[in-house]
Amino acid sequence: MKKPVQVYPDRVEAPHVSDATLREFAGYHMKRAFNVIQADVNRTLKPFELRMVTFSTLTLIVDNPGLRQAQLADALAVERPNLVVIIDELERRDLIVRNRVPTDRRAYALNATLTGHRLHGQALAAVRGHEARMFRDLDQATKDVLISVMEGIRQYPEGSET
Amino acid sequence: MKKPVQVYPDRVEAPHVSDATLREFAGYHMKRAFNVIQADVNRTLKPFELRMVTFSTLTLIVDNPGLRQAQLADALAVERPNLVVIIDELERRDLIVRNRVPTDRRAYALNATLTGHRLHGQALAAVRGHEARMFRDLDQATKDVLISVMEGIRQYPEGSET
DNA sequence: TATTGTTATACTCTATAACTATA
DNA sequence: TATAGTTATAGAGTATAACAATA
16 A cells, blocks of 8 residues: 655645754653643543543542642642632532531532542543553653653742743 | 541641642643743743744744645644634734745745744744753753653554553 | 632633635 | 635633632
């Protein structure tokens, strides 16, 4: 079977696009790779009607019963107003509940329901499968290096222009 | 069947939030790191009134004179419809021009103007500064590993669930 | 005064269907 | 019929200001 012939008659322009300048930037490669990962994880979570952010949110609530929204927003690096709609969605699906905190009536303590725990267990297994798929070519040492580099970048303060 | 008991009596608040489950995922770390990078590069490009995507687009046009929009969209991994507004923006600012291709009147050949070349030169220097800032703690070997890992992930085909 | 959660809003990014004009 | 560029639209992600209730 032969390649489909792409005819570009007396084309002057290059048939292949050079991205030599962009390729020097690690940030460019990260964006491209992250898009692939994001798409794959969302595909993976689709059967559970979860997205990356709703899965992460549910995970933190499962792991930290009684968490408040402000703490959660901080842990997820999500703005408080944006978290509200995420919490709304999880609560509407009866995966979590907002409980009033008796000692501070401004705040809510967030807890996963039984349904939430169950769904989370299933989704977690699926996400682990996704992770294995995405990083199957990496030995553990390389993956550890990758994670420690990401960790280092994440902790740069906002205005760290030295 | 009884409802799960939701009692969290005299909890003040959890003093620290555990993200132990999420931390096992390289994809989670990548998201967080990429958000930091994205914010920093956009801050860096603000003086030029460019964003990450408009900078990348301008770069490819500078490096590949006469590029067509479909090739560009493919190279940037951006959908064709989304590229149109990006090209519109760059053209409105007189950074690039759409030239008709005489041999194929459906297509445009994209070229940077003198203004576009100049702005790109300045922006490129700034982005190199950003990159040095973000990855200042990495030796070149580690950075090369990072890039090759990202490259590998990026090239996974859409439905590669093995 | 400050904080928690909320509403409203806006801009960006991503994705798909369908149109037009050409090939 | 297929392709290049376009229009329209919709869903997410991200960010800020301002408000009510409470501390």
